[in-house]
Amino acid sequence: MLRREDVLARARAAAESVVDPELPMLTLLDLGVLRGVEIAEDGAVVAAITPTYSGCPAMATMRDDLQRTLQEAGFDDARVRVELDPAWTTDWITATGRDALAAAGISPPGAAPRRTGPVALTLTPMRRDICCPQCASAAVEVTSEFGSTACKALYRCLDCLEPFDHVKEI
Amino acid sequence: MAEVHTHDPDDHESAYAGLLVNDAHWAFGTDFEDPLAGVDTTVPDGVDASTLATYCLMLGDDALVLSQRLSEWCSRAPDLEEDIALANIALDLLGQSRLLLARAAAADPSIVPALPEDSPVPDEDRLAFFRDDLQFRNVRLAEVANGDFAETVVRVLLFSSWRLAVFEQLSSSRDAVLAAVAAKGVKEMAYHRDFSARWFLTLARGTEESRRRLVAGLEQLWPLWPELFETHSAEREAAAAGVGVDPAQVAAEVDVVLEQVFAASGVDRPDRGALAGIQGKKGRDGHHTEAMSKILAEMQVVARAHPRGRW
Numbered sequence: 001m002l003r004r005e006d007v008l009a010r011a012r013a014a015a016e017s018v019v020d021p022e023l024p025m026l027t028l029l030d031l032g033v034l035r036g037v038e039i040a041e042d043g044a045v046v047a048a049i050t051p052t053y054s055g056c057p058a059m060a061t062m063r064d065d066l067q068r069t070l071q072e073a074g075f076d077d078a079r080v081r082v083e084l085d086p087a088w089t090t091d092w093i094t095a096t097g098r099d100a101l102a103a104a105g106i107s108p109p110g111a112a113p114r115r116t117g118p119v120a121l122t123l124t125p126m127r128r129d130i131c132c133p134q135c136a137s138a139a140v141e142v143t144s145e146f147g148s149t150a151c152k153a154l155y156r157c158l159d160c161l162e163p164f165d166h167v168k169e170i
Numbered sequence: 171m172a173e174v175h176t177h178d179p180d181d182h183e184s185a186y187a188g189l190l191v192n193d194a195h196w197a198f199g200t201d202f203e204d205p206l207a208g209v210d211t212t213v214p215d216g217v218d219a220s221t222l223a224t225y226c227l228m229l230g231d232d233a234l235v236l237s238q239r240l241s242e243w244c245s246r247a248p249d250l251e252e253d254i255a256l257a258n259i260a261l262d263l264l265g266q267s268r269l270l271l272a273r274a275a276a277a278d279p280s281i282v283p284a285l286p287e288d289s290p291v292p293d294e295d296r297l298a299f300f301r302d303d304l305q306f307r308n309v310r311l312a313e314v315a316n317g318d319f320a321e322t323v324v325r326v327l328l329f330s331s332w333r334l335a336v337f338e339q340l341s342s343s344r345d346a347v348l349a350a351v352a353a354k355g356v357k358e359m360a361y362h363r364d365f366s367a368r369w370f371l372t373l374a375r376g377t378e379e380s381r382r383r384l385v386a387g388l389e390q391l392w393p394l395w396p397e398l399f400e401t402h403s404a405e406r407e408a409a410a411a412g413v414g415v416d417p418a419q420v421a422a423e424v425d426v427v428l429e430q431v432f433a434a435s436g437v438d439r440p441d442r443g444a445l446a447g448i449q450g451k452k453g454r455d456g457h458h459t460e461a462m463s464k465i466l467a468e469m470q471v472v473a474r475a476h477p478r479g480r481w
Contacts, residue, residue, distance in 0.1 A: 046208075054354055055265025063207070081208030084269075084350035087357065119334060119360045121427050123367055123434055144251035145365055146258040150358075154251065170357045 004039065011045040012037045014073035021061040022149060025100040028062060032092025035083050044077040045070055050088045053150045053170075090169050105133045107155065107166035132157035133164050142166075204292060205268045206347065211276035214344045217411045222345060223278035224307065225408035227297070228454055229336075230270030231308035234298055235462075236329060237263035238469050239316055248319050255365055259326065262358040269351045271297045276347075285477045299473035303463045304456040307404075310445070311394040313453070313462045320373050320380065321387030327366035328391060331427050332398045334359040335420035344412040367431045374435035385437060393445035399424075402454040 015037045016029045028034040028049065035048040047066050051059050063080045070078035090109035093101075098108040107130050126145065131138045137159035145168070147154040152165040213219045240260035247253035275282050275293035282293045283300035291299075311329060316322055337359065340352035373384040399421045401409075408414025432439060451457040473479070 048208075051205075051265075051354075053262060053265060054269060054351070054358060055261040055263070057261070059205075079208065082206060084206075084209060084354070085346060087350065087354040118338060118423065119356060119363075121367055121430055122364045123371055123431070125368070126364070144255055145361055146251070146255035148254075150258040150261055168361075 007045075008037065008039055010073065011039070011047075011070060011075055011078070014069050014075070015047045015066060018062070018065050018069050021058045021065065023101070023104075023106070025104045026093075026097050028066065030094045030097030030100065032088060032090075032094070032097075033062060034066070040079070042077075044079055045075040046079045046081050048081045048083045050083045050086075052088050055150065088170075090167060093167070101167060102133050105164060106152070107131075107133050107164055109167040109169045112169045128166070128169075130155070130166055132160060132162065134162045135160040204272065205265075205294070206272045206276060209347060211273065211347060213277055214346075214413065217344070217413055218407070219278045220281075221404055221407045221411065222413055223274040223281050224404040225414045226270045226274035226277065226348065227281070228307040228402070228404065229333075230267045230274060230297075231306045232312050232329075232333070233263040233267035233270065235306065235308045235465065236312040236325075237261075237267060238465055239312065240322070240326070242316055243319075243322065252319070252369075256322070259362050259365070262355075262362070266351060266355050266358070267298075268294050269347075273345075273347045273351070289478050290480050291473070291477065295473065299470045300477075303458050303466055306453075306456060306458065306462065306466070308453050308458075309394070309397050310453040310459050310462075311391065311398065313458055313465055314391075314394065315461045315464075317387055317390060318383055320383035321390060323366050323369040323373060324384065324387040324391050326362060327370050327431065328395055328398075328428075330359045330362035330366060331424050332417070332420070334363055335424045335427075336415045336417060339415040339420060343414065348413060363427075370431055370437075371435050374437050384435075388437065389440050389442060392440040392442045396444040397447075397452050397454075400452070400454075404454070 015034055016027060018028050018034070020026045020028060020031050020033070023031070031052070033049050033052060035050050037045065037047050040046045047070065049059075049062060049066065063082075066080050067078055089112045091112045093109065101108045110128055110130065125142050128142075130140060132140055132155075135157060137157055139158040140155050141158060143154040143156050143163065145153045147165050151167060151170075153168050154163065155166050156163050213222055237260045240256050240263070243253065243256040243260075245253065247256055271294040272292075275297060279293075281297070283296045285291055285296060285300065311325065334356060337352040337355045341349055341356060343349040343352065370384065373380040375381075399417050401416050401418045405414055405416055409416040409419075428439075431437075447455070448457045
């Protein structure tokens with residue numbers, strides 16, 4: 001009989017190996033989407049995930065990949081549970097995740113905005129202290145706050161002229 | 171659970187081989203469609219389930235119908251960046267709508283349209299595709315046909331300013347699901363409002379033609395604006411029960427935001443009255459404009475043709 005801690009460790013290792021379907025250089029753990037793995041009262045392994053954006057089309061694939069990976073690791077009745085609260089924030093992306101993004105040419109997010117009181121209107125383009133992931137130049141300009149996916153803004157480097165994605169702070 | 175096919179990387183015999191195995195490794199057509207899987211959807215103490223469901227439908231239908239309208243811009247916006255931005259905003263709203271419709275169905279299953287017994291269509295899709303216009307509770311601002319890009323900028327500004335203010339309050343709803351959906355939505359809609367406000371300013375301060383179009387769009391949509399702040403009985407009851415927000419309570423706050431945009435843009439507030447309802451009944455009562463049945467016809471036709479369909 002396996003000890004509970006060993007089972008949990010094996011389940012965790014399996015869940016933590018699952019990668020994001022759109023940013024495969026990141027695991028769901030690095031992305032901050034995988035919130036925990038536990039063993040439920042009925043003995044089943046349950047992985048908890050928090051959606052990034054309400055409409056993120058990758059969520060269904062993430063759930064599917066998690067469950068399939070757990071089943072392939074021998075946890076036949078594994079389940080995936082959605083945790084909506086607290087809402088996902090880019091602050092949950094791990095240091096490893098940020099390095100992986102930068103290595104893939106994607107500018108990692110800065111600190112998420114901390115709000116007290118009503119959300120202020122910003123009529124001028126958002127200022128971010130970021131640099132080009134290709135040539136490290138700080139001379140960059142935003143092309144659009146909505147890039148290839150909802151979670152990214154589109155930038156252009158004014159030195160090497162390469163366009164690049166920036167993961168938006170939320 | 172169905173058997174999972176493991177792809178053999180050395181199997182290059184037939185390009186069709188991969189299509190013939192079971193598709194358990196794909197998300198669609200599996201059981202993973204419930205956006206509230208594993209979420210506790212117990213109705214809070216002292217809250218009427220039917221009121222909560224109606225309130226969720228209102229906010230969910232607003233998002234669903236406007237999302238459908240905005241997605242009509244796909245491949246038609248003035249440039250690629252704006253095309254992608256509008257599609258992203260539509261996607262955020264669709265996501266909010268899925269959660270809200272699923273929450274409505276979980277609170278009061280009796281509102282979900284009945285389908286053949288063997289139909290695999292989930293509750294949120296039944297609500298989206300199998301209700302008629304009289305059962306939709308969205309405000310009319312969400313449904314009217316698209317004009318030009320300037321008019322869409324005005325519509326997104328009006329809608330996101332209102333919804334952001336409502337969701338900020340709703341984040342402290344006694345219903346944990348609504349509170350979580352709202353807290354997430356605030357982050358998303360801050361981007362929607364900034365995007366539309368910046369374009370409002372750009373068009374107003376741009377050329378004579380861009381300004382003319384922007385002002386025309388504002389004049390066109392302004393009569394639909396007051397409806398958003400008229401408290402419907404379901405909104406009043408939901409607010410009284412601590413699960414919803416009375417939109418009249420955020421009117422002053424939203425007005426400050428609009429005034430900020432108007433002032434920066436040098437645009438005057440239109441002097442036009444509210445569009446009347448039918449015997450006083452408007453979008454929240456299920457009484458819509460002619461545009462509603464047309465947008466629903468297009469949105470629902472495929473799903474209705476295949477009530478047993480798996481997607």
